[in-house]
Amino acid sequence: MNQIGFPILSLLTFLPLAGVAYLATLRGDEMAVAARARSGALITSLGVLALGIYLWMAFDPSQGGFQFVEALPWLSGLDVQYRMGVDGISLFLILLTAFLTPIAILSSWSITKRIRELMMAFLLLETMTIGMFCALDFVVFYIFFEAVLLPMYLIIGVWGGERRIYAAVKFFIFTLAGSLFMLLALVWLWRNAGTTDIVTLLHTPIAPQAQMWLFAAFLASFGVKAAVWPLHTWLPDAYGEAPIPGTIMLAAVLSKMGAYGFLRFAVPMLPQAAAAAEPLMFTLGVVAVIYISFVALAQTDMKRMIAYSSAAHMGIIIIGIFTFTVEGIEGALFQMLSHGLVIAGLFVCTGVLLSRGQTLTLSRLGGLATKMPAYAVFLMLFSLANAGLPGTSGFVGEILVIVGAMKVNFWVALLGAGGMVLGAAYMLMLLRAVLFDKLSRPELGALADLKPGEYAMLLPLAAMVLWLGIYPGSFTHMFDASVNAMVQAHIAALTPHTALAMVTK
Template identity: 45%
Template sequence: MELSIVLFFPLFAAFFGFFIDEKSIKTYAIITSFIELCLTLFLWYKFDAINNSIMLEVIPFIPNLGINYILGIDGISLFLVVLSAFICFVSLISLNISKRKKHLIISILLLEMTMMGVFLSLDAILFYIFWELSLIPMLYIIGFWGSENKIYAAIKFFIYTFFGSIFMLLGLIFMAYLHYKTTGSYSFSILDWQRLAIPKNTQIWLFLAFGIAFAIKTPLFPFHTWLPYAHGKAPTIGSILLAAVLLKMGTYGFVRFSLPIFPDASYYFANFICIIAIVMVIYTSFIAFYQKDIKQVIAYSSIAHMGVIMLGIFSMSIEGISGAIFFMVSHGLVSGGLFMLIGFIYDRTHTKEMAKFGGLAKIMPIYATIFCIMILGGIGLPLTSGFVGEFLSLLGIFKTNPWFAVLGGFGIIMGAIYSLNLYKLTFFGKITNKANLTLPDLKSFELCAIIPILVLVLVLGIFPNTLLVWINDGVLNLLSFMYDKASDETTTKFIKSANELRMIYGK
């Protein structure tokens, strides 16, 4: 029951939002999003990681077709659910848009519901419905409240993601048919699919069907071109939600579907995906360095960071996958915080060109200090959450292929170069625009929005086990399951050598 309440509370909040007047709608949204955050924290409180449990809710829906209402949460999805609620809460506090504000807030609450649905669903049809529904509010947010060429950006975002979803739908249908051929009954339960013995060649084709959808959403090179444009034209709150949560739906899909259901195919494609991820990290880092738009720098840095996450996932090691999930949370905080900060300065200056910002540290010292810490979190400085995620992801891939780790590390060094260059051009040197001399520092509502993010970036960097205890448990179960299910001996040897857990696996 708790999972259903977390899932549908934003929907009810959005519905009742229609009856709230324009002046009170932001306060109403902040209160309801805070309640949703408290509900997700209650899930964390109830979650029993020590006993390797998974919280489940199952209600038969169309049993003859194997379609059921199945929600579940484990160490892999728990903190992505909490992250979604937290980011929606702080982004609503930071909201500074007056144009049709009620419609925007209702769209955000509906988007929150779809994000919860993706991370909670353990029925593939339910997962697919929420995956597709997430396109609608984001399309509306970009297309209505975005900047110049917003319609093109919104349509490009929609077409890319919808194109990938077609392949996933075909994969879902074939998986249900495969379950019928094997057991005599249809099923869209992800847990049932995980128990299926699927030949390696079939796994390869199904991995591609699901993988295309996940790769576009992540986005993996060369499917990344929609993201910088969407970020560039989206309103601030759209960029925050897109970078902090929506991108994680793609990487989460690889962990939830690809690894446990297609373990042999995952190993088969692991090196190829890691090479693509490295190209993505290095290529987008070089592009980020030459950007003049501050928002585009952070957009390309997001793509690079998602590449590091993919390296961790396809290392198939407990360090790598746990680090990747931790990095998803960390990147959500850091990228969301940076886009929020960029939105604050854009509201004051109505420009995103770094050349027009020089010397801001003298004018807005509090803003400059917070921006500095968030940039350092993005770089992966020790004692920030970014360091833990990057280090564990690279450690995991180092155990399986040291050269991948070295090249990935080079991309991270590039990230430090363009991030520090951004900070230097924006905050140091002479004041290049005299109009900036009168800019006010952060307002109280802006501080209320950004300070919680800042605190979490530091707390998780100093005390990473706050999350890792639960994440490690879920990943250990995943790897143990992959090892037992893999039919190809090279896959089992790879998983065993990557994790050195022979006593646990028992093979």
């Protein structure tokens, strides 16, 4: 048992499942079931959030290793254990999931079709995602990683937009193809180390030639999930067609699963291959930042523009991870949190327009700032945070990544920073098209400003964005120890390697 005497991680993971069981038992007429399903799901997810906050309080930031570790025998013949644990890297991703699920559930208020099933799908998604971030055994990790597909496929396919079926199938097949290669890599690692315990795997040396193959397999699976260019083509379809709450979970949480995979597996387990792949990953990251930003500039639809901006920011995260410096990795981690909050905020703002029956075509919007001032404030805040304005969360992550990249490669830093200018360009374009200009259609003048339910979603997000931006220390000091330990281990693994010169401070 762990230091606080009860299995908090399993509780966090499986509490939403209890919510699913409760929702499944609801009986009665459709309206009543829908209302009780919404409140049941919201209460469950708030309970998870409360547990998550307790986890944060109880977490000991001075330790670099895993905490709250739980272990139970599971697949007996194979020596696979059910193992859970958190370190500084996974802690905030768990919190991010727990924080965004209630917001996603709130944002589904305008959906009326088959509410109970939708709520069950979201709670299942929360179980799978938190379980994945907590898993300390590779097989357990893989199961949660894959299982995310099931609820997400249904969320896109049942509640999505016009081309939902195409988007859902594409999302499923892309992700499945990637993860099955990870399964092969998993079996190989298992055979190599004789165990699937992640802590042991992290310290098992692997022959450099084999590392290259394993890295390719990891790239196939985590690259698809994190939508690394050119594996991102499922993303605009899935983000564009999913219902708003689904898009929030996809963009804010699920894309982090891929980045987390790189951080947890690809880099620490395969140090030589990761170092050798550094130029490749930098190239992919820079291409993502610049090319996808240009694609975003060309979009005519608000949701798709935000979707592409999300993919562009994943490029920054990838660059940060592969600098192998403390600044770069902390920046990437910080950017993961910041991006999760900001992109959720932007999609909630999109949802506000949708729920008022408005189109998302940019040319048919405009001038909303005078009619919806509160809305304009929030959209402005999230847009500027997305563009990396100092004082918001976006700035801290990006500057750390640029500093880390600068230590390793000047050009990567320059091009990455250049991409952020493009980010500012398309966000400002979006703001102008939605909030300023003149009213393109008279009916836009009749729109009402934010309702209490919408404040309930946007205020916490805005508060978090500002907290992360103004006092980042309360977050970074939680993962300092883990990231430092990781970078030290990476340097040690490469010791006679030439990359040493690049990664030392």
